[in-house]
Amino acid sequence: MNILTSSQLEQWKSDGYLILPSFFESEEVKEMLDEAKRLCNEFDITGHPMTTFKTAADGEHVGDEYFLNSGDKIRYFLEPSSLSPATPEKPSELLVEPSKSINKIGHSLANLNPIFKKYTLENSKIVDIAKDLNEQEDPKVLQSMIICKQPKIGGIVPCHNDSTFLYTNPPSAIGCWIALEECTPSNGCLSFLPGSHKKARISSRFVKDPSGKGTTFIDVPEIKKNEENWDEMDGWKEASCPPGTLVLIHGSVMHKSPPNHSDKTRFIYTFHMIEGGKGTIYDEKNWLQPTKEMPFPSLF
Template identity: 50%
Template sequence: MAHALSQAQKDSFDRDGYLVIRDFFSAEDAARLRAAAAALVDNFDLDSHPKTKFSTGEEQDEHVGDKYFLESGDKIRFFFEEKSLDAKGNLLVPRTRAINKIGHALHVLDPVFKEFSTRSSVRDVVRSLGAFEDPRILQSMVIFKQPEIGGRVGPHQDSTFLYTKPLSAMGLWFALEDCTPENGCMYFLPGSHKTVPVSRRFVRKPDGSGTTFVSLVDEDIQDPPEEDYVCEPTPVGTVVLIHGSVLHKSSQNLSSKSRWIYTFHCIEGRAEYPKDNWLQNADGKPFTPLLT
């Protein structure tokens, strides 16, 4: 396998809960993905859009959870930065600088992202990691981290949002632009996938009115200090493998430069995927096989 992980890389991922691989894809690939994302943003119908903002819950009581969000698992939908709209839903910045992210089925519905997500180099990495028998892609996103208004994403574990029994989520995070401390690069708490349990799940409310978190443990889990996190600047062309239980975050983008990335997540297809997880395909359609 041309892009198979070395034993040293696998050991690093096992130890730290993430692995940074620079020069994994070309500048031409990045430009192609950026162009595809820009075309999607340019062409969606703004007039009919519900103006759903993407919130991680740090600046308001609840994480995003409206119908537009909950029905996005098998669609391509657009979510605004919290500071891009006024109280009446009017844009405060041009639409090209207003979108927080596109999700969550780019890997299924957009030919450029579909090809990139399932190309042989990606399959080689996932196969060689040895963590999956039947890896399934269940969500994909372009996250823009817009200049001057790109919001902070606080410490979190992806398995909170993509929960399976047993836990199996893993993210592949591709830098489409240079990601720096100034424009909101990633920070990780190395080894936290082994020391900090996944203590809650992000689920649909039973009455269908939105989303909420449910606890998986009886006691409160103390959050490790954020000063222990390691900053990981990633130049364009980098992929980062992210264990579903490792704590990570990104800072607000106060710079004049955007921080575009593409990411998708895999789960083990043989694991149990609860029906109250927030992300569901319509009509119970299976998630996308990666290796076939």
């Protein structure tokens, strides 16, 4: 093994997530955070389609062209409550300055931004982690993004698991989530339901709506629906963590984060890996698509 101890690996297998404090040095975190803030500061709202982002709960459909074609770009998605409601007389207007209106920036930072590339595709520690987990033969990197969780207006991320949103057959997603700032319950740290990855079936998947407009959820054939109300179960654990922490997230583990009502930012950088080998299929129904010019890159 390269980085993980056998007890950490056991914890990953039993909980479905693993918190690794001090994974990145403070200078490395500063470089990522400075770059995240620079990207926010250079955001120009002129001509922006005012696309907002919130993690879809069942029944809610999100996503326009700007969102659906962001797999090979660096695009800005707004925090819903940074905008005034649109009326027949008046379109939505920004209620805060543009740099503070951003929910997330994605979804191809690992390919297109040299700093985030350095901490993803070109990072030997990340490669070692993927090798230590030994879950994927050919990890492909996708959905690399900064999540800002802005002070006061940063919204909730409802209870979900990632393989629903980055579906492969069979499910294979793993999230690498990196705290760039202190994450606490008051600014919206992650919470997990340990062990839920062993029970939760990926029976539904988030796809482009066949109508050609937006996104929807469809059933995964032959997979029995989950009856559990995961969100209401006992045993949720908050994952407060200092900057520099890497949190590994199994694609089936239930997790969430509350709104940020505090006056502190909660910047994080995250990307996901899916299995590119073993005959695993990532199909054209998925909302996030690679392009011919920019296929999902292999980590090694």
